[in-house]
Amino acid sequence: MAKILIVEDNEMNRDMLSRRLERRGFTTVIAVDGGAGVAKARTEAPDLILMDMSLPVIDGWEASRQIKADPALAAIPIIALTAHAMTSDRDKALKAGCNDYDTKPVDLPRLLGKIEALLGKPPSASPAPATPPASPAPPAPAS
DSSP states (O other): OOEEEEEOSOHHHHHHHHHHHHHTTOEEEEESSHHHHHHHHHHHOOSEEEEESSOSSSOHHHHHHHHHHSTTTTTSOEEEEESOOSHHHHHHHHHTTOSEEEESSOOHHHHHHHHHHHHOSOTTSOOOOOOOOOOOOOOOOOO
16 A cells, blocks of 8 residues: 655644554655655655645755656655645645645545546555457458
8 A cells, every 4th residue: 555654743643643644545754844854755756745835944845846856756656745835835735745735624535536636546556467358350261
């Protein structure tokens, strides 16, 4: 199943998200500030990042910019998670490189829908190899 990096400084939010995601089969990795989030993105190679925007050390906007600026990490989808619910906050997160945006408190079914949309299929489910079409049977010889 997919690995999700949760970059969140609030212990209760980290615990709630990690437990609920793990119950649904995801593997979770935790970072408690933006700097640690960028470092964990490099070392853990997550399939998706849930990024709080109000973080110590480096805020989520800057951490997202740094991740998206690194060619080795740029393809990792990032969902901004924030209590900042204004349209301008959403625009700021998308401009920083986040692929999507969701508000706190987290509505888990809505967040799961966004995660699934960005991941498509879980990485562990590799597509079946393409089967070439069957060749038509040769015509029967005339008698």
